[in-house]
Amino acid sequence: MNTKIITFIMALSTAVFTLSAQAHDPKEHMKNAEKPDCTAMEKMDKSKMDMQDPITQAMMKQCMDTMDMDMDEKAEDENESQSHADESTEHTH
Amino acid sequence: MSARKFLSCGKCLLITVGIAIVGGVAFLYSGLYPMGADVPHNALTYWGLETLRERSIERVASKIEVPNDMNTSARLLRGGADYNDMCASCHLAPNKKQSDFTLGLYPSPPNLSLARDEVGHANHGDELYSQQRHFWIIKHGIKASGMPAWGPSHDDQRIWDMVAFINSLPKLSPEQYQVLTARGDSSNEH
Ligand SMILES: [Cu+2]
Numbered sequence: 001m002n003t004k005i006i007t008f009i010m011a012l013s014t015a016v017f018t019l020s021a022q023a024h025d026p027k028e029h030m031k032n033a034e035k036p037d038c039t040a041m042e043k044m045d046k047s048k049m050d051m052q053d054p055i056t057q058a059m060m061k062q063c064m065d066t067m068d069m070d071m072d073e074k075a076e077d078e079n080e081s082q083s084h085a086d087e088s089t090e091h092t093h
Numbered sequence: 094m095s096a097r098k099f100l101s102c103g104k105c106l107l108i109t110v111g112i113a114i115v116g117g118v119a120f121l122y123s124g125l126y127p128m129g130a131d132v133p134h135n136a137l138t139y140w141g142l143e144t145l146r147e148r149s150i151e152r153v154a155s156k157i158e159v160p161n162d163m164n165t166s167a168r169l170l171r172g173g174a175d176y177n178d179m180c181a182s183c184h185l186a187p188n189k190k191q192s193d194f195t196l197g198l199y200p201s202p203p204n205l206s207l208a209r210d211e212v213g214h215a216n217h218g219d220e221l222y223s224q225q226r227h228f229w230i231i232k233h234g235i236k237a238s239g240m241p242a243w244g245p246s247h248d249d250q251r252i253w254d255m256v257a258f259i260n261s262l263p264k265l266s267p268e269q270y271q272v273l274t275a276r277g278d279s280s281n282e283h
Contacts, residue, residue, distance in 0.1 A: 026174070026276075033277035040268040055261055055269065058166035058173075062272045 038063035130199035146235065147217070154229035155222060163224065163257045169273060172258030175251060177274035180205070183239060186274075188267035198239040206270075208263040220260075227256045 041063045049056050120126070134142065162168070177186070183194040183202040195201050209223070217226055231252050234242030243252060258273075265273065 026171075034271075034275045035277040036272040036275035037268070038272060041272065054164050054166045054169055055264065055273070058169040058273055059269060061166055061170060062275065 036062040130197065133199065150226055150229055151222075154225045157225040157228055159221060159224050159228070160253055163253070163260070165257070168254045168257035169261060171251065172254030172256070173270075173273040174276045175247075176255055176258050176262070177270075178276075179243070180255070181274075186267075187262075187265055187270045194239065200238050202239060205259050206262050206265070224256050224260065227259055228252055231255060 041059055049060075051057065051060075133139070176184075181189065182192055183198070184205040185192065185195065185202075187206050189206075190204075195204070209217075217223060230240065232242065232244035232249070234240050234244075262270075
């Protein structure tokens, strides 16, 4: 009984130790993950943005969700916008 | 010219070199050179160290092959998040003008959010060499400076991602920087 507990604790601490010793995974930084603040992006005129520019493309990727939500809000009916989302090819998520 | 005269000249040269070496070693042992990070190097030492650093990096970095997909949004997003987590405390950001590290470290970490011809981030050759040089410096670090080697804990792809991000960093506004470096999801439980 006692040895079982000790073995368990040893295995656990070994697991924790090896996990913490593993080289730097991006997930490790998720603890203090910040959300992108897309308010400035939403106000921008999308027709004037240069879609070939990698910075603009990256901005679009990060703000895709909030921009989509914006479009949904403009739809008159909540239920309608839901069904609209299913058929729309613009929605990529 | 007699052989005797030539010999004596060689002798005096030898003596001069000997005195220089003894003097140099004596200076090292005297402890007179200020070692604190809050006293800058004199011009001669600075020139010597800078030349040593740049020549050494150029020799090895100019052979590095740069991936041909550097200019992609995927690299910007991966590199941006890593830069913000690991580098911005020293190398600053569009909305960050100084930190404990930029004030206290010597050599001071250059502000990588400034364009290459602006103060703090000197211009080192063309765009290709600039990327090779950045990759090498991030992977291997720089001796006797605050710049760590990130190679032991990060693979080459992640380092190239950061090189790509640094390349675009001077063009970013504070708002763009925030969006590109945020790791979280913009939607609330979407
Ligand atoms: Cu990291």
